[in-house]
Amino acid sequence: MKVLILILVIVFATCTPYQPMFELFKQKYNKQYTAEEEAYRYRVFSQNVKKMEEHNKKGTFQLGINQFADLTNSEYQSKYLHPIEITRTGSTMKMSNVELPTTVDWRKEGAVTPIKNQGQCGSCWAFSTVGAIEGCVEIASKKLTSLSEQELVDCDSTDDGCNGGLMGNAMDWVAQNGGLCSESAYPYVAYDQSCKKSKCNSVSTITGHVEVTEGSETALATATADKGPISVGIDASNFSFQMYSSGLSVIPVDGSTPYWIVKNSWGTGWGIQGYIWMSKDRNNQCGIATYANYGTGCKSL
Numbered sequence: 141m142k143v144l145i146l147i148l149v150i151v152f153a154t155c156t157p158y159q160p161m162f163e164l165f166k167q168k169y170n171k172q173y174t175a176e177e178e179a180y181r182y183r184v185f186s187q188n189v190k191k192m193e194e195h196n197k198k199g200t201f202q203l204g205i206n207q208f209a210d211l212t213n214s215e216y217q218s219k220y221l222h223p224i225e226i227t228r229t230g231s232t233m234k235m236s237n238v239e240l241p242t243t244v245d246w247r248k249e250g251a252v253t254p255i256k257n258q259g260q261c262g263s264c265w266a267f268s269t270v271g272a273i274e275g276c277v278e279i280a281s282k283k284l285t286s287l288s289e290q291e292l293v294d295c296d297s298t299d300d301g302c303n304g305g306l307m308g309n310a311m312d313w314v315a316q317n318g319g320l321c322s323e324s325a326y327p328y329v330a331y332d333q334s335c336k337k338s339k340c341n342s343v344s345t346i347t348g349h350v351e352v353t354e355g356s357e358t359a360l361a362t363a364t365a366d367k368g369p370i371s372v373g374i375d376a377s378n379f380s381f382q383m384y385s386s387g388l389s390v391i392p393v394d395g396s397t398p399y400w401i402v403k404n405s406w407g408t409g410w411g412i413q414g415y416i417w418m419s420k421d422r423n424n425q426c427g428i429a430t431y432a433n434y435g436t437g438c439k440s441l
Contacts, residue, residue, distance in 0.1 A: 161189065250278060256328070273438065321342055346436060363434055
């Protein structure tokens with residue numbers, strides 16, 4: 141009997157519950173650790189998976205393993221989120237009596253580039269800005285071009301590169317500096333470097349930007365339907381956003397809740413192939429309508 145107990149203890153110690161999942165996670169996301177760090181990351185990973193499992197038993201949306209599964213929520217916020225004070229620089233949107241369509245999905249209209257990945261650089265502001273400009277230029281010119289986020293990271297001195305920025309500032313910079321180069325001409329490297337704008341030619345530009353009425357999801361819906369993809373800032377600090385996999389946070393019995401389709405810049409391994417569905421008209425969920433901007437005078441050069 142003592143031998144049997146000893147064997148069971150050895151098996152338990154060498155085959156912990158989440159070890160196979162952790163090995164697959166490391167392989168999929170190319171995670172490499174020192175021996176000491178690996179023990180810590182495994183503990184964090186296990187704790188996160190347990191929290192996900194508990195949530196998924198009762199949640200209306202699902203959490204899943206992604207590239208952030210080995211980070212505590214504090215580490216995730218420190219690495220990827222950079223809170224900054226909002227300074228409003230654009231004119232405020234004037235509401236029009238536009239009859240809103242039942243659904244709007246600019247991806248189906250060819251106005252959205254594929255999902256991108258900002259890496260460990262706090263450049264979400266640049267990706268959000270560029271995504272809105274890519275969309276409005278396509279709508280104006282019928283030409284979709286992937287534009288350079290790195291140009292904003294390096295050259296927009298009003299903002300702070302990998303340490304954060306504001307989309308309104310970035311749109312002003314684009315309007316005042318002759319537009320943006322293509323992503324292929326000025327590729328993304330996920331770190332701050334000296335400005336190289338003089339080495340490429342701008343291919344798209346705007347003349348300015350407009351801010352959607354603060355806190356109004358009705359105004360945001362009108363802008364989205366009338367202007368195209370809108371640049372929004374949202375509160376992504378909670379654990380459920382960190383580990384989001386699919387679904388809506390609030391779903392009525394008939395499954396007909398309206399929702400926003402939000403493009404993120406964390407690669408296709410996060411969320412729904414890089415997107416998140418957020419419930420619409422739920423008291424400005426995650427502040428989705430708090431700071432929203434779109435470009436004006438969009439054109440291809």
